[in-house]
Amino acid sequence: MTSLFGTAVRLWDRFMAETALTCEDLAGRFVRPKAVVVRQVSAKSFEVVHVSASRRMLGLIEVGSRENAPLSGDLQAALNGAQIELVLLAEGFLFKEMTLPAQAGSFLQQIISNQIDRLTPWTSDCAIFGFAERGIVDSKLLVTVAVTDKRRVAPILDILSVCKPQVVHMIVAPAEDGAPPILVSAPLCMGDPRPFALRRALATAFIALWGLVAVDQVYATWMAGRYQDEIQATNAEIAQRRASLLSPGVLTDEGRALLARKKSGPVATLLLEDLSALLPDDTYLTEFELDGSKLRIAGTSLDATRLIGFLEGSGRVSNVTFYAPTTRSRSNPGERFFIEAVVRDRLGGKS
Numbered sequence: 001m002t003s004l005f006g007t008a009v010r011l012w013d014r015f016m017a018e019t020a021l022t023c024e025d026l027a028g029r030f031v032r033p034k035a036v037v038v039r040q041v042s043a044k045s046f047e048v049v050h051v052s053a054s055r056r057m058l059g060l061i062e063v064g065s066r067e068n069a070p071l072s073g074d075l076q077a078a079l080n081g082a083q084i085e086l087v088l089l090a091e092g093f094l095f096k097e098m099t100l101p102a103q104a105g106s107f108l109q110q111i112i113s114n115q116i117d118r119l120t121p122w123t124s125d126c127a128i129f130g131f132a133e134r135g136i137v138d139s140k141l142l143v144t145v146a147v148t149d150k151r152r153v154a155p156i157l158d159i160l161s162v163c164k165p166q167v168v169h170m171i172v173a174p175a176e177d178g179a180p181p182i183l184v185s186a187p188l189c190m191g192d193p194r195p196f197a198l199r200r201a202l203a204t205a206f207i208a209l210w211g212l213v214a215v216d217q218v219y220a221t222w223m224a225g226r227y228q229d230e231i232q233a234t235n236a237e238i239a240q241r242r243a244s245l246l247s248p249g250v251l252t253d254e255g256r257a258l259l260a261r262k263k264s265g266p267v268a269t270l271l272l273e274d275l276s277a278l279l280p281d282d283t284y285l286t287e288f289e290l291d292g293s294k295l296r297i298a299g300t301s302l303d304a305t306r307l308i309g310f311l312e313g314s315g316r317v318s319n320v321t322f323y324a325p326t327t328r329s330r331s332n333p334g335e336r337f338f339i340e341a342v343v344r345d346r347l348g349g350k351s
Contacts, residue, residue, distance in 0.1 A: 034082035038160070040089045046156055048075060051085075063155035071163065079163035086160070088172045088184065092152050094120055095174055098143045102136050112145055120147045128153065130172070130184035146172050146182045157188070271295070271316065271343060278314050282334070283307065296323065296340045304337035317341035 035051040038061065048058040059075050071079075096119050104111055112131055116124040127147050134142035153170065160168060170184040268290045275285070280301070287298035295317060301307060304326045311320045324338035 034078070035085070036078055036082045036165075037085045037087060038156070039087040040156075042089075043091075048078065050078060061156065061159060063159060071159070076163050079160065079165050082165050084160060084165045084168045086153075086156065086168055086170045087181075088148075088153065088170060090146075090172055090174055093146045093148045093172050096120070096145045096147070097134075098131075098145055100141045100143060102139050102141050105133070105141055108133075108143065112143070116147060119145070122147065122149055126150055128170070128185045130170075130182040132180055132182045144174065144179070144182065146174070146184060148172075148184075274314070274316055278310055278316075279307065280310070284334075290343070293343045294340065295343050296338070298336070298338045300332060300334035300336055302334050304335040307337065307339060311339070311341060315344065317343050 036058075037049045037051055038046050039049060040046050044062060044064040046061040046063070048061060050056045050058055058078050059072060061071065061075070098112070098115070098119075100108070100111065108131060112129065113124050116122065116127055116129060120127060120129075126149060128150050129145060129147040131143050131145045134144055136142070157168070168188040170188070171181040172184055173179065173181045268288075271290065272288055275288075275297070279285070282303075283299060283301035285297055285299040287296070289296040304322075308320050308322075311317050318341065320339060320341040322338060323340040326338075327336045328334075329336065
């Protein structure tokens, strides 16, 4: 059970992370985050430049001379939630060239981290470092490593963290001309980065939505049970009232007569069904009239006289006679007949 719960939590976290990154990517297509460059100009001075067409300089940040010196409102507004590129001077960095097997390209981070103690005067816990691949020569991978003490960048990072930027990328440019800059350490998330904020907002929205669905399901189940009880109570009341209305004790003489007639009288639909099965296939009814127990039918048949015997022998009617003369038509080969009879009741007695 614990393993299953842990797997579910990991899947949920991955789903929320992917959703947040997708939303972040979509948002980034329409709203570009602020990009600010903080460039080191001396050991204790950094200039802040807004990345735009004019690359407007926003001000200077001094470190070390005054502890916890507050930044100006403009600088704080520019750095808050921004993506900062912190460009450090090569002074104070130790650059080392390493030659590794070409297959080591996928494990450079771990290999270099394990070699910091041997290559530099700092341990891996006390140093920040980065590297840049220079290419492959004779099946050997050439790598330039840049390392410095963490305490060298701690003051500027402390000041930037107060402004809660979205992310800080630290880079250093080697002293030699034409060398590409080196990314030092992983990007630092100092504020509340939007992917995490989006993940938290999406998780809250999903939980709230599921809560609403659960409440709606409970309410729907409760309402369905309530309506079902009302329907059953209504049906029981209708049955009770129907039974009371049909009870002979509450009917008038006229009502009892109508009820008796309804129960014992012939049913037209059943009688018509019986006649359809009884009459020959060459006989067609065009008229059917039932008045109490008196039945009149009319139609055509190839031999109308034999119909009397069919009807008398059925046991459903009696006193079968023609109430009008039988006629013939030139356009119809059959005989036109008109028959009346008395319908027997359902118990087989004569009405």
